[in-house]
Amino acid sequence: MRSKGARKWSSMALLxxxxxxxxAAGDLKVEDAWIRWxxxxxxxxxxxxxxxxxxxxxVLLGASSPDYGDVSFHRTVxxxxxxxxxxxxxIAVKPQASVRFAAxxxxxxxxxxxxxxxxxxxxxxTLLFSGGQTVxxxxxxxxxxx
Numbered sequence: 001m002r003s004k005g006a007r008k009w010s011s012m013a014l015l016x017x018x019x020x021x022x023x024a025a026g027d028l029k030v031e032d033a034w035i036r037w038x039x040x041x042x043x044x045x046x047x048x049x050x051x052x053x054x055x056x057x058x059v060l061l062g063a064s065s066p067d068y069g070d071v072s073f074h075r076t077v078x079x080x081x082x083x084x085x086x087x088x089x090x091i092a093v094k095p096q097a098s099v100r101f102a103a104x105x106x107x108x109x110x111x112x113x114x115x116x117x118x119x120x121x122x123x124x125x126t127l128l129f130s131g132g133q134t135v136x137x138x139x140x141x142x143x144x145x146x
Contacts, residue, residue: 027054030137037141046108047101052093059130060091067123069112119143
């Protein structure tokens with residue numbers, strides 16, 4: 001039979017593992033968050049899976065990071081065989097659904113880096129939703145070929 005202390009530490013360890021694998025606030029969850037590293041302090045692209053576990057649509061309105069001067073949303077679309085990247089003002093996340101930010105689709109554009117970043121670093125990004133709700137998540141910086 002395990003002691004209360006052992007159960008408490010076991011529960012705390014499980015909570016730590018869960019919190020490290022996904023960042024959540026209320027009914028919004030960010031998973032698999034990463035930034036494609038580019039040399040020479042060029043702008044970066046951020047990717048993630050954003051999940052709405054609630055019963056109400058959530059609208060992503062903006063993002064910020066202490067490591068970048070500007071963070072915006074873009075979407076790459078294929079028009080007549082040509083890729084075209086356009087800015088997006090907002091992204092709706094339906095109830096009980098996910099939006100995947102990935103190469104060739106939605107992504108964060110991270111402009112004007114404020115420090116030299118390297119693969120292995122982590123960048124904090126705060127996502128702003130309608131109604132004032134925010135979610136802050138750590139994005140791992142990865143080499144472009146990972």
